[in-house]
Structures are given as C-alpha cells and as structure tokens.
Amino acid sequence: MMEQRKGRRLILFPLPLQGHINPMLDLANILHYKGFSITLIHTNFNSPNPSNYPHFTFHSLQDGISATEASTNDVVSLLSLLNIKCAEPFKDCVRSLVSDDVSQEPVSCLISDAIFHFTQAVAESLKLPRIVLRTGGASSFVVFAAFPLLREKGYLPIQETRLEDPVVELPPLKVKDLPVINTLNPDTFHQLVENVVSATKASSGLIWNTFEDLEQSSLASLSQQFSIPMFPIGPFHKHNLAIPSRSSSLLAEDQTSIPWLNTKPPKSVVYVSFGSIAAISEREFLEIAWGLAKSEQPFLWVVRPGLVHGAEWLEPLPSGFLESLSGRGHIVKWAPQQEVLAHEAVGAFWSHNGWNSTLESVCEGVPMICSPCFSDQKVNARFVSQVWKVGLQLESGKLERGEIEKIIRKLMTREKDGDEIRVRVSELQDKADNCLKQGGTSYESLESLVSHIFSLETFNFSHSQESVKTVV
Incomplete structure (x- = not known):
C-alpha cells in the first residue's frame, strides 16, 4: 500500500x-x-x-x-x-x-x-x-x-x-x-x-x-x-510499487516481439540491441546479420532507424535474407526491452552495455555479449566480462561474421564457459532480487x-x- x-x-x-x-x-x-x-x-x-x-x-x-x-x-x-x-x-x-x-x-x-x-x-x-x-x-x-x-x-x-x-x-x-x-x-x-x-x-x-x-x-x-x-x-x-508501470520510451515499441518469442524454446533466443544512440557502419551491419544467421540460433534484433550510417532501416540487407532464415530471425525498430529480457525464451543479450541495459540483463539472469560503443559502456563491458564474469566481450575490430558466430555458440551452447557464466549471472539475479x-x-x-x-x-x-x- x-x-x-x-x-x-x-x-x-x-x-x-x-x-x-x-x-x-x-x-x-x-x-x-x-x-x-x-x-x-x-x-x-x-x-x-x-x-x-x-x-x-x-x-x-x-x-x-x-x-x-x-x-x-x-x-x-x-x-x-x-x-x-x-x-x-x-x-x-x-x-x-x-x-x-x-x-x-x-x-x-x-x-x-x-x-x-x-x-x-x-x-x-x-x-x-x-x-x-x-x-x-x-x-x-x-x-x-x-x-x-x-x-x-x-x-x-x-x-x-x-x-x-x-x-x-x-x-x-x-x-x-x-x-x-x-x-x-x-x-x-x-x-x-x-x-x-x-x-x-x-x-x-x-x-x-x-x-x-x-x-x-x-x-x-x-x-x-x-x-x-x-x-x-x-x-x-x-x-x-503499487503504481501501474508505463513505458517512458521515446520510440514506439514493436509489440510483435513477445508473440514471436512465445514460439521459441526456453533460453534459445539471442536478443540484440545497441541502444538509442549508437550507430554502426553498413559493413558492420552486414557482418552482424551474417554472424547471426550462421550461428543458427533464433534471434530478435532491434534495428533502430538511424542505427546504420547512410540507411533508413534494412535497405543494406541482401535480397531474401530474412526469408532464408525460415522464421529464425525477427527484426524490429524498437522492443519493450524489460519484457523481452524477462521472457523465458531469451538466452543471451548482445548489448552495447549502456548501464540500464546491463542492469536489466543482470536482473533477469541473462548472460551478455558485450559490444560497447563509447563512454561508460566500455567500462561496463569490461566489468561484465572480467569482474562479474557474466558475459563475453566481442573486442573492437572483431565485428566479423566468423567471430560473431563463434562467440554466440560459445555462450548459447553447453560449453563450459557458457555454463559457468549462466551460473554466475543467476547468482547475481538472486542478489538483485534480495537487495x-x-x-x-x-x-x-x-x-x-x-x-x-x-x-x-x-x-x-x-x-x-x-x-x-x-x-x-
């Protein structure tokens, strides 16, 4: 009350x-x-x-x-x-x-x-x-x-x-x-x-x-x-709080994200979002797309209008790219992130490591792939990967489809590193709840x-x- x-x-x-x-x-x-x-x-x-x-x-x-x-x-x-x-x-x-x-x-x-x-x-x-x-x-x-x-x-x-x-x-x-x-x-x-x-x-x-x-x-x-x-x-x-939660997003949230996640197995989806400010080159955009495709994991990808230099939205994607995934990929302009991270289908968050995103991922026990862009994101990413050890960092200069495929598989499959990260982030989630x-x-x-x-x-x-x- x-x-x-x-x-x-x-x-x-x-x-x-x-x-x-x-x-x-x-x-x-x-x-x-x-x-x-x-x-x-x-x-x-x-x-x-x-x-x-x-x-x-x-x-x-x-x-x-x-x-x-x-x-x-x-x-x-x-x-x-x-x-x-x-x-x-x-x-x-x-x-x-x-x-x-x-x-x-x-x-x-x-x-x-x-x-x-x-x-x-x-x-x-x-x-x-x-x-x-x-x-x-x-x-x-x-x-x-x-x-x-x-x-x-x-x-x-x-x-x-x-x-x-x-x-x-x-x-x-x-x-x-x-x-x-x-x-x-x-x-x-x-x-x-x-x-x-x-x-x-x-x-x-x-x-x-x-x-x-x-x-x-x-x-x-x-x-x-x-x-x-x-x-x-x-x-x-x-x-x-006894107050109905309202979105304070400055961008319209695409509500198709949750129904799509509902069709996927637990812990199977890679959620990808680089926040509201970061921008990437067309080359980086294509390497991310092909890395996600080659990983063979389902993915929910937020491509904010303006994310790719010189493009309105998805124009750089090769013709037929999405169709070739047979429903394994879902791309939206913006997603209700807290709801997405809390969804049982999400198994990893590929993030720019803004503080809100980092904290939200910890709170839901979701391991991270870190791709910081600027400012405090770089510190957050290093702490995620080296101090709290609840994620893996995709080092700058390694935004290449083969490296992306490798790091996704390492985190999402039953490799030792991935298992240990999942245990640690689950323990931090409990501490976030208890505090x-x-x-x-x-x-x-x-x-x-x-x-x-x-x-x-x-x-x-x-x-x-x-x-x-x-x-x-």
Whole structure:
C-alpha cells in the first residue's frame, strides 16, 4: 500500500536522453510511492509524455534547442549546449516553484541528473538542497572522477599505440576501456566531466541505480573520495510499487516481439540491441546479420532507424535474407526491452552495455555479449566480462561474421564457459532480487534516503527572499 503523503514536494530534472529519462522517472515513482509529491521539470527536447504520469506535476522549459542542434551526432556538444541553454529557464522555473505561496507542500529538495552540473549553482543561490542522480554505474564514475589523474599519468588523451596497455591504477581496465566520447571538442568533454564531478561533490547526496552486491568496491572507493552521503537503491525498475508501470520510451515499441518469442524454446533466443544512440557502419551491419544467421540460433534484433550510417532501416540487407532464415530471425525498430529480457525464451543479450541495459540483463539472469560503443559502456563491458564474469566481450575490430558466430555458440551452447557464466549471472539475479526485500541493502538505503531528505532544511521562501533576488 502506498505510504501517506508526507506533505513534501520534490523537484526532479532529468537529462533528455532515453537512458537518463527512464531511471529518473523510475526514481520519481519510487519516491512518490514513499509519500512525496513529485514535480518534474523537463526540456521541450525529448520531453516525456505527462499523460503516462497523472500522479506527477510537469513543467516544460523553453530550452531553445533547435532541430539541427538536437540531431547532432556529437553528444558532447549537445550535453554542453543543454547545460548552457537550460540555465536561465530552469532557474526561473525553480524560483517560481519554491516561491509559490499557494502550494501547501514546501519543496524539500531538487534531484537533478548529474550531467546537469549547472543546477548546483542554481540550488545554492536559492538555498535549496540538491541531490544528484547518477544514471550510470558506480564503476564508471570512479573512472570519470580519476580523469585528472589519468591525464597527469598520460593515459589521456588516448594514443592508438597504447590501447592494449593496462591502466594500472584502475584494474582490470585497459586504455581502450577508458570512457571517452569521440568529439570535435575533446577539451570540452574533459571540462564537462570535471564540472559534473565537482558539482556532484558539492551536492547534498548521490543516488545510484545500482546495488551493493554488484558494485561494492566501486561504491566504497567513491565514498572515500566524496564527503556526501550515497544511496545505492537500485535496481530502480525492480521496486515493487503499487503504481501501474508505463513505458517512458521515446520510440514506439514493436509489440510483435513477445508473440514471436512465445514460439521459441526456453533460453534459445539471442536478443540484440545497441541502444538509442549508437550507430554502426553498413559493413558492420552486414557482418552482424551474417554472424547471426550462421550461428543458427533464433534471434530478435532491434534495428533502430538511424542505427546504420547512410540507411533508413534494412535497405543494406541482401535480397531474401530474412526469408532464408525460415522464421529464425525477427527484426524490429524498437522492443519493450524489460519484457523481452524477462521472457523465458531469451538466452543471451548482445548489448552495447549502456548501464540500464546491463542492469536489466543482470536482473533477469541473462548472460551478455558485450559490444560497447563509447563512454561508460566500455567500462561496463569490461566489468561484465572480467569482474562479474557474466558475459563475453566481442573486442573492437572483431565485428566479423566468423567471430560473431563463434562467440554466440560459445555462450548459447553447453560449453563450459557458457555454463559457468549462466551460473554466475543467476547468482547475481538472486542478489538483485534480495537487495530490495525488507532488510536488503537497497531497501535499507531507500529508507536512509527518505530520512536524509527530511533532514535537509526545508526551503522557506520568507527567509530566502534576498537569495532569490540575487540569482544571476
């Protein structure tokens, strides 16, 4: 049963990318279930559908992001632009919310995505506590926090001749695993990371969509570096809430995936999806297609429009390719991923290793084939294959049909490696389930988060008139 309203309002501000919106909305549902009223500020760019969340209040920002700017392939430029263009409208929106005398529910705090680093200065100017949501894993954040050291030691910027060198300060990472993003402005990227880390250290707390048993050593390392309370309360999507689950997908989900899976034997299907941003060449696309075909395993493949450079959708596939599979392959533009991974027919997930996908796979006990593209995906993939040992990594440069066929067979057939991986991921699945039960680590951490929010000084407009006036 949902807890009674606590008479406190929280302002949440998600970054408008699919992998960031989903966990923020999950967190909003969790905190609403714990009795808080939720106000969600969002950009016009990639805005969520308010009708899916009638229990929240929504406020839209005029972010000023043009269609051209929004469609850029340079993620770093987009993130930097969002931090600049959202600053003024966000400040005005929060100022009006906290000074709303009509509301009977004082604003307890702001919870913003870590990448919106400018929100720390806004919160401080309004004397409003800011808690950060980091939507990625703790393991990758350890690396981001170490960027100054990595530059000092010469690991960054990455040199092609050093890709296979170990990063001795951060085992088991190699130089090629460092979470960089290809951009025209590498200095801008390093500045963005530095701003995110410093604004997080200045915040009133840090929420993680992870759990202790998965990332204990990384969480311990960050607790030593950051003198703020941390709350690993994940996996968010597995919290048992008395709220009907609604999709927050920005893309239309193809519902034919589940009926197709219903026709396949247990643990037989390879599910393939590289997320909402990654793009591949036509050559890579064809090698994936032929590798899947040659593996002779059934496969459900998400080919997002725009996934293949220079193609709308499936045009590069050879004529008659799908027909030749005799129903063994099913290709969709987007799939209801959590439902797919929970389906008994799915035996492996070939993933780009975004954090949400990695966590969802662990939670359903599905072994992974790792093909990271950029940023934290590289760290996640190395941890999946070398630390948790619940998947196999398809190393960059090996996206070739023979290698693909070999790694699928290794994971899906009764080889020793595949069997051991299945045992380990099943054990992690049990730990993910248990941490959310009463007395579990994430359950207790959520209780601590609720207490922490109440311990923060409630915003009192009458005592903060001057600070509101002085926001620049």
